[in-house]
Amino acid sequence: MMAAATAARNEPMPRTPxxxxxxxxxxxxxxxxxxxxxxxxxxxPMSVALTADIDAPGGTASFRAPAGFTVPTGVDVSLTGSHIRPQPGYGYDERRHVTVWGRAATVGDRMTFRAARAWGWDEAEVPFFEYSERSTAQSKKYFDALSVERGTPVKPKLSFGWLALRTTRLPFLSATIVPVVLGIVIATRQGFFDPPTAILTVIGSAFVQLGLNVANDVFDSVQGADEANVTPTQFSGGSRVIQYGLVSFRQMAGLATTFYVAAGLIGLLLLALRGSPELLIIGVAGFIVSIGYTAPPLKFVYRGLGEVAVAIGFGPLMLLGAYVVQTRGELSWEPFVASLPIALLVMLILYVNEIPDRRGDARVGKRTLPVRLSKATVIGGYRVAAIAAYVILVAGVAVGLLPIPALLALLTIPLALQVSRGLEPNYDNPYGLMAVMGVNVKVHLYAGLLLLAGYAVVLILGAVAPSVDLFLG
Amino acid sequence: MSTLPDPVEELLNAALVGELTVVDGSGHPVTYPLIPLYDGEKIYLTSSTLFSRKLEHIKANPKVSLSITDPVAVGGRTDRVTIQGDARVIEEDPHGGWERLLPIWEKKEPSIVYFLKARVALPLFFERSLIEITPRQVLYWADGSPATAPVVSDAGKAAA
Incomplete structure (x- = not known):
């Protein structure tokens, strides 16, 4: 394992060749x-298309002098190749180009060319998104120069809605909504339901995750993790709003603080309304896990503990926290067991999303499990954790802690298999992995929704046919 | 008002890609493949701020050329052209100023409008400046062969 970790750290960051x-x-x-x-x-500049005889090992080319021109011989000239493949109705693809500079000399009716340097891009070697990401510094340079020219800051822009979505990574809120609502629903099934505090719990928990999302970008920026990652995707690599100049570091820090303060105030209000030592302990633990995820001194994710922190935070803590608000501190095994599959599946979202980030993460000492472990172990780890999630679910039903309709969540097994099969061929291809990461998010979301659907069945049957027992044993 | 020969306009309107060459600070030519957009008078290209080094070169030295050489990119035509001209960078509004050329761009690359709708995914790519080229001299190879000297015309007189 140590050898694998060392190898990962030493793996060079991919560069434009x-x-x-x-x-x-x-x-x-x-x-x-x-x-x-x-x-x-x-x-x-003057350009003429011609056909050159190229001696690559010899570093030369030769061609017939183009008619009507005197090609300069004492200065650098260039030879360029450019390619696209038209795609009617779409545009084109297969973009590549290369330019070689050197000096030309006249030899009879031909010219020789001795190459001195070369540059080019081939999207088959460096995908467009990676090429763009590697060029972020050039964009910053452009805006900085324009700001100096105009004497006022000029920044890239996004509409407020898109910027808010990107900055907060709002779609990932399902990671919070699922366990919190499940905790409330389980409490409801047990006869505890207080709508005002239920709503406050959802809002407060959402603020905790939004704070975590934004703080994660702040601390990853401080530690250079996002800059080192040149293959971010919509699921990985952070929001990058700081790197792109869309939001300043100070604004992001302020936003994270605002979310945490709002979450803290709601937490205090819930304590005042439904106070219990259990809620206080869960709330404090949640804050520690959330802030300590990326922030020093804990930096769980940098120590290979990020996956465990996310599992605990978005599993038992969220679910039990929502549950005890409703029960005023009363705990039971049912919500805890229900939280375990959710915890494992949400952990697997992070785990898979860390795969494309692993080279950049390794460079800055962010030693996530995919950084530490070999490819085979990471893929094996996914399978073990996914199987464990479903086994716990079935076992929970078998021992009578979870209702039979909770087994609806097993319907997501084909999706988990799809993820499992997609990891191997796409492990080293961040953009190919995007579809796999998307399915993996659905595994957690759909499993959560199906668990909720199972509990809805229990609640409805409990109302219309109280004699029907949906728990085994 | 058009100042370019008809076959050259046809090439400009058809080309999915052309080669913009600028001169860098050391006097070396630097060539970038880009989509040429022609409005009947001036030639435009757009450059993302991500790939804006060419803009720096143009601001320092506005002398540029645009060649259209690839038969595959012009529907199989074999004639070729190089247009020399003076370029200026239009960058009053990198966020949306370039969108006035979107209708011409879309004709050549229909997918661009779909990408633009998802600009949140690649925001810096859609922060763009325009390169406006005023043609000065046109060199046209009817047969596309470098063995034949091109027909040379001043852009301002070509249409006369």
Whole structure:
């Protein structure tokens, strides 16, 4: 395991392939024609398409001098190859280009070209999204220069709605809503339901997660984790609003604080309304897990404890917290057992999302499980945790702690299998993994919703046919 | 008002990609494949701020050329052109100023409107500046062959 971790740390961050002259000429030779470009006497660039004979190992090319031009010989000229594949109704794909610079010389009616340097991009080697991510610094440079020119800050923009969505990573709120509502529903089944505090619980819990999401970006920025990640996806790599210049670091820190303060105030209100030592303990533990997830000194996620922290935070703490608000502190095994599959499945969201981030994370010492473990172990770990989630669910029903309709959540097994099968072929392809990560989010969401549906069946039957017992044993 | 020969306008309107060449601070030509957008008078290209080094070069030296050379990108035509001109960067509103050219862009790359609707996913890509080229000289190869000298015309006189 240590060897694997060391190997991961030493794995070089993927870069746009640096092209040496021979590689550049080899690529250039693969294009059906080349474009000779030089700066003419009037100072304008001039381009002529021609066919060059390329000797990549020798670092040279030769071509017939284009008619009507005097190609300069004492300065750098270039040869470029460019390719697209038209896709009617869409645009085009298969973008690639390469340019090789060097000096030309006239030899009879031909010209020789000795290459000196090369540059290019091939989206088959560096996907467009990664290429864009690697260019973020250039965008910042552009806006900084424009700000200086205008004497006032100029920043990239997004509409407020999109910016709010991106900044807070709002769609991930399902990780909170599922356990909290489940906790409330279980309490309701047991005869405890107080609508005002139930609503307050949902809102307060949502603020805790929003605070966590934003604080995670703040502390990852401080520690360089997001900058080191050049393959973020919609599921991984943070919101990146700080890196993109959309929101300042100070604004993000203020936003995280605001969310936590709002959550804290609601927590205090709930304590005042439904106070119990259990709620106080769960609330304090939740705050510690949430803030300590990325923030020093705890930095759970940097120590390989992020997965466990998320499992505890978005499993038992959220679910039991919502439950004890309703029961005024009374605890039972049912909500705890119900929280375990949810905890494992939410942990697996983070776990899979960490896979594409692992190289960047390793560079900044963020030693998540995919950083520490080998590919085979990570994939095996997914399978073990997913199986455990379903086994606990079935066992909970079998021993009579969970209602039979809770087994509806087993309907998500095909989705989990889809994720399991998708990890192997896409492990090293962040963009291929996106679809897998999307399905993995659905496993948790749908399992949670199906558990809720199971409890809805219990509540409805309890109302219309109280004699029907949906618990075994 | 058009100042370019008809075949050149046809190439500009058809081309999915052309090669913009700028001159860097060391006097070297630097070539970037881009979609040429022609409004009947000026040639426009757009550049994301992510890939804005070309804009720095143009601001320092506005002399540029745009060539259209790839038969695959122009529906199989074999004629070729290089247009030399003076460029300026239009960047009053990088967030939305470039969208006035969206109708021309969409004709060549229909998917761009779908990407734009999802700009939250790639916000910096849609922070863009325009490059406006005023053509000065046109070099046209009817047969596309470098063995034949191009027909050279001043852009301002070509339409006459």
């Amino acid at each position: 640096a092209l040496d002259v021979a590689a550049g000429l080899t690529k250039l030779a693969s294009y059906p024609y080349q474009i000779l470009t030089f700066v003419d006497d009037a100072g304008y």
